[in-house]
Structures are given as structure tokens and as C-alpha cells.
Amino acid sequence: MDIFLQQVINGLVQGAIYAMVALGYTMVYGIMGLINFAHGEVVMIGTLVAITVVTFLLKLGFPVWLAGGMGIVAAAGVCLVLGWSLERIAYRPLRGAPRLTPLITAIGMSIVLQNLAMMIWGRNYMTFPSIIEKTQYEIGGAAFTNVQVLVVLVAGISMGGLLFLVYRTKLGMAMRATAQNPGVAGLMGVNANRVISSAFVIGSVLGALAGVMVGVYYEIAHYQMGFMLGLKAFTAAVLGGIGNLAGAMAGGVLLGLIEALGAGYIGDLTGGFLGSHYQDIFAFVVLIFVLMFRPSGLFGEKTGDRA
Amino acid sequence: MNPLLGALPVRKTIVYVLAAAALLILPFVAALGGQAWVRIVDFAILYVFLALGLNIVVGFAGLLDLGYIAFYAVGAYLWALLASPHFGLHLPFWVILPLGAIVACFFGVLLGAPTLKLRGDYLAIVTLGFGEIVRIFMNNLNAPINITNGPQGITLIDPVAIGDFKFSTVSTLFGITFSGPQKYYYLLLVLVVGVIIINIRLQHSRIGRAWQAIREDEIAAKAIGINTRNMKLLAFAMGASFGGIAGGIFAAMQGFVSPESFSLIESIMILAMVVLGGMGHIPGVILGAVLLTVLPEALRYAVVPVQKAVFGEVLADPESLRMLIFGLALVLVMRFKPAGLWPSPDRRRELAEKSR
Numbered sequence: 001m002d003i004f005l006q007q008v009i010n011g012l013v014q015g016a017i018y019a020m021v022a023l024g025y026t027m028v029y030g031i032m033g034l035i036n037f038a039h040g041e042v043v044m045i046g047t048l049v050a051i052t053v054v055t056f057l058l059k060l061g062f063p064v065w066l067a068g069g070m071g072i073v074a075a076a077g078v079c080l081v082l083g084w085s086l087e088r089i090a091y092r093p094l095r096g097a098p099r100l101t102p103l104i105t106a107i108g109m110s111i112v113l114q115n116l117a118m119m120i121w122g123r124n125y126m127t128f129p130s131i132i133e134k135t136q137y138e139i140g141g142a143a144f145t146n147v148q149v150l151v152v153l154v155a156g157i158s159m160g161g162l163l164f165l166v167y168r169t170k171l172g173m174a175m176r177a178t179a180q181n182p183g184v185a186g187l188m189g190v191n192a193n194r195v196i197s198s199a200f201v202i203g204s205v206l207g208a209l210a211g212v213m214v215g216v217y218y219e220i221a222h223y224q225m226g227f228m229l230g231l232k233a234f235t236a237a238v239l240g241g242i243g244n245l246a247g248a249m250a251g252g253v254l255l256g257l258i259e260a261l262g263a264g265y266i267g268d269l270t271g272g273f274l275g276s277h278y279q280d281i282f283a284f285v286v287l288i289f290v291l292m293f294r295p296s297g298l299f300g301e302k303t304g305d306r307a
Numbered sequence: 308m309n310p311l312l313g314a315l316p317v318r319k320t321i322v323y324v325l326a327a328a329a330l331l332i333l334p335f336v337a338a339l340g341g342q343a344w345v346r347i348v349d350f351a352i353l354y355v356f357l358a359l360g361l362n363i364v365v366g367f368a369g370l371l372d373l374g375y376i377a378f379y380a381v382g383a384y385l386w387a388l389l390a391s392p393h394f395g396l397h398l399p400f401w402v403i404l405p406l407g408a409i410v411a412c413f414f415g416v417l418l419g420a421p422t423l424k425l426r427g428d429y430l431a432i433v434t435l436g437f438g439e440i441v442r443i444f445m446n447n448l449n450a451p452i453n454i455t456n457g458p459q460g461i462t463l464i465d466p467v468a469i470g471d472f473k474f475s476t477v478s479t480l481f482g483i484t485f486s487g488p489q490k491y492y493y494l495l496l497v498l499v500v501g502v503i504i505i506n507i508r509l510q511h512s513r514i515g516r517a518w519q520a521i522r523e524d525e526i527a528a529k530a531i532g533i534n535t536r537n538m539k540l541l542a543f544a545m546g547a548s549f550g551g552i553a554g555g556i557f558a559a560m561q562g563f564v565s566p567e568s569f570s571l572i573e574s575i576m577i578l579a580m581v582v583l584g585g586m587g588h589i590p591g592v593i594l595g596a597v598l599l600t601v602l603p604e605a606l607r608y609a610v611v612p613v614q615k616a617v618f619g620e621v622l623a624d625p626e627s628l629r630m631l632i633f634g635l636a637l638v639l640v641m642r643f644k645p646a647g648l649w650p651s652p653d654r655r656r657e658l659a660e661k662s663r
Contacts, residue, residue, distance in 0.1 A: 029428075035428055035431070089638070090638055090642075093642050094641065094642065094645055097641075097645035097646075098586070098645060098646055099427075100365075100371070100578075100582045100586065101582065101641050101645045101646075102641075103578075103582070104578075104579050104582045104583060104637055104641050105637065105638045105641045105642065107575050107579060107634075107637065108634045108635065108636075108637030108638035108641070109634065109638060110634070111630055111631070111633060111634030111637070112631055112634035112635055112638070114630075115627040115628070115630045115631040115634065116627075116631060118624070118627045119623055119624060119627050119628070119631070227571075231435070231439075231571070234432065235432060235436065238428070238429060238432045242428065242429075277446075277447050278443065278447060280439065280443050281439070281440045281443050281444075283436070284435075284436030284437070284439055284440050285436075285440065287432065287433065287436050288421060288422075288433050288436060288437070291421075291422075291425055291429055291433055292421045292424075295424045295425050295426070295429060296429070297429075
């Protein structure tokens, strides 16, 4: 029972991170119908920027809370600019092009960002300075730390903020309108370019936050980390029904739980034949099964037959 | 209209003869720059093979497949297991290659069957997941029973051999000395010409037209009596079996396979070849594959001298700089040629109509 609870806690934390990254994918997809493959790299750059800034400020003798806060601000700022320019360079010129074209530019941008990061930060693993004193709590035989609580809290608050933005503000209304029908939204005075830009910017800032959380939680980062993280987050978005905000959150948390529980129990279930290094296949196996029975994801609306 | 059997005008015949002659002497021209370049040319042809296989799935039938490398991996591992000291088996290539095609074909159907209902990006992510699952299994199937030898991979794989004639060693035929990579070049050339002919014939066949109908509008295709389920499965199966054969040759050529060669980025590269060249257009796909294989290699030789010439020293890590330029090239080509470098005439017409 305590293993179960422990894995549920770990899964929730991991899932909260997936969910934050997945929101970036799903927002862009919902509005433009485009997979922003470079989003994982944006998250990676967020983490690395935060590491650099925090390490530098701590060396200068700044107090921990200020250094941490500046790290978040810097990461968010860099990712904001990055997300905005990504859309301007790689996606905006290609509206109306064949559907696979922006996919290739996205892959190109992702290669560019990854190698740029390697040139700047090098090939080695970087450690995130431990800015938070870790304390461990126990509940029903399972342990969790204050860092884990922080990750879940930040994820929860930012998702709440996003939901407020999308459903209670004018910009959010414009976003939903553009997602439904860009042409008609334009006739009603919505500036589609601005809506799309802001979707990229918001997604990237969320990604930066997620990146900082990854850094704080795992205390380690690498220029290649964005790829798998992005892949998992995208899987989460599809699992929940891509284009659907609540779906992305649910998908992220679900994916985290499935992975943690799967890794915890696969050894027992298969009599030791398959070990926990098969963790990565759960995400995909579950995805395939869910999509077999619900082809538009768990919470996705049934789209018309013409994609 | 028959591109293969119809009467050819004289000028076209001359062009074809010249192209064939150029292809025949190419490995000797490449050898002037060292055997490394012959190997690069070999890989270019291997990627043409793969890209044409993926083109059946993506270009003809319009099914976005991001896990194509899995079939290549299946073919490669099958060869590695059946012709290496790992299990002590040394079967000849005329047994393994057809077997590789069949097994890969089976995997193609295995992937195709559960994904028949999925559309567009949902299909993309499922195929991607499938590719990852195959790779993870190859990485981990070394315990408790050692099948794939895990991340270390399988070494000492037999080369392609006909009797005592091995493709990996230097040998002299008709007074000309052929190196290993040069011999593989001719083998690959024969295979790839076969694949091109199959592709051209398929495109203009009943099956090819059915795929095209599915690509343009699946509902309409169903309505006019096309069995969309079987046609989609057929596309997956055919694409997969080409991947399987290419994988076998790859294993034999390298003498070594490991899961690292079959990561997602490889699938993406092959897709990039298809899209960059011109989806569904055979000459375009060939161009894309050759370009995307040769460009990173050419950059490998160019980045260091160019940096030295411009800045007097090597400023940036050459490996990441060349990939950076490669990524930029992908973006720029798609930016200015959204339908690919050499799109099919139909496609160009459609785009022109849309923008009017």
C-alpha cells in the first residue's frame, strides 16, 4: 500500500510538469491546428537560463528568494521572446501551406534550438543550485518533500490562471473564437495574428515555468532534455484530446500516474521479466489503447470527418 | 503515358543513357575524395530507398507516419540475429532479405490495424509511440534472455555474400579493383532502381489511384467503393517491407547494429526527406533524400576550414554548428518552397489555385 501511495505522489508531481508543458502544445494546436514540435526545446532553454541566472546571482551573494525569483523572471522573459520569434520566423510565413510544411520547419527550429543551447551551455549535465532546503514529510507510509508540494502548487496556480485567461478575459474570448473559426472571428474584429502570437507567448511562458520546476525538482538539466519531455507532454495533450485545455491537464496528470505506477509494478506483474526501465513504453501503450477506443482522445470533441 | 514501356523520344533516351553512365562511374568519382565519400554515397542511396518506402505511406496514401524507422530497425535486427555470431546463425542473404520484408510487413500491419480510425496528428503520435516502443524493446531485451544484446548492440554481422564473393572486402573483377563500399553501391543501385520501378508502377495502378483518393478525401473514397481499410493496411505493409529490406542491407553494410541508430530523430529525418523533396512525387523524394544525406556530411567537411578562413580560428563546436546550419536550411527551404523543392505538377497546380 505504501508503494502504491508513494508512486501516486511521484506520479502526480511528474504529471503536473507534463500538464504544464502539454498546455503549450494544446493551445497552439487548438488555435492553429499545428504541432509546435519546438516547444520541448523552449522548455529546455527555460531551465538552462534559470540555472545560469540563479547560479550567477547566488555567487554575487543575492538572497536565495531573490535569486530564485529572478531566475523565473529571466527564464519566462527569454522563453517569451523565443516563442514569439518562433512563430514569426517558422510558422507565420507558412499559413495556408500544405499541412506537413510547418511540421518540418518546427523540426528544423527544434534542431537549431538544441544545437544553439549546446553551443552556449556545452554538452555536460548542469546542476540546478539547491535553492530550497528540502524537508521531508510522511503520510501513510509514503514520503513527499516540500519541493514536490511547490511543483504541484505552481502547476495548479498557473493552470488556474490560464483557465481564467481563456474563459474570463477578452483575449481568451478572441482565442476561443479564432479556434472555432478564424475567418468569422476576423470578421468580428479579432486580430488573428495577435491571438496566435499571444497563444505562443503564453504557452512559452508556461513552458518556462515548467522548465524551472523541472530544474528545481530533478536538480539536473541537459541540452537534450527538452526532446523526451516535449514528446511525453505532447502525448499527454493527445491523450486528453488535443486542443482541449482541461484535457491537456488531465492527460498530463494521468500520464504521470500511469508511468509512475507502471514503473512501480511492472516487475511484479511480469514476474521480473520486464523491469522498470520499460517505464517509457507505458505512455505510448496507453496512448495507443485509448486512441483505439476514443480516436479523439479522452476529452476531445468528435471532430468532423475532414481533418 | 507509360513512363517505362512507352516509346521514348530520342532526347529523353540520351538523357537517360547519360544519367545511367554517370551513376555507374559515380563510386569511382567519389573514391577520389576517399572511401568515406563512397560510403556517404551508399548511405544516400539507402536513404533514397527508405524515403521511397515512406513516400508510399505519407506521399501516396497521406498517412502521416512518424515511426517509420521501426521497420528499418526490425529489418536490421533480423539480419543481425540471423547472420552473426550472436546466435551462431549465418543464413544467406536470399533467405534473410525476403524474411526481413515479411516480418517488417507484419509489423506494418500490426501498427496499421489499431490506427485505422485515427486521422492526421493522432495517427502521427501513435506511429511515433510505436517507433519508440520498438526502440525501447531493442534497448532492453538483453535480460533475462539476451536477444538484442541491449544498448551495446550486435557486432560482427555477416556482410552480403554470394557464395564466396563477399561485398565487404576488396576484390578484382574484369581487371577493375572494387572496394567494399563500391560493391555495396552497385548492389544498392540495383535494389533502388527496382524500388523506383515498383513505385512508379504503383502510382499509376488501380491501387495507387485508390491511395490518392483516400489521401484527398477518405469519405468520398469510401463512397465510391474503395475498401479504405484494406488500402490503408496495404500502404502500411508495403512501406514497412521496403523499410525492412533497407534495414537488412544497413546491418550487413555496417557490420554492427545498436538501438541508437533507430531513434525518433531518424524517423523525422526520413519524413523531412519526403516533405522537403516534394511529397508524393518520386523524383522529388529522391532529390530530398540525396540532399539531406549529403548536406550534413558536406557541412562536416566545410565548417572547420570555413571558420578558420573567416575568423582565423575555430570558434564554434563544428558538430553542433553543422547541425545548426542543417536545421536552418530545413526552415529556409520550407519557408520559400512550401510544397517542397520539386513538387509534382498536380500539387503545384493545386497550390497555385489556392493562392489565387
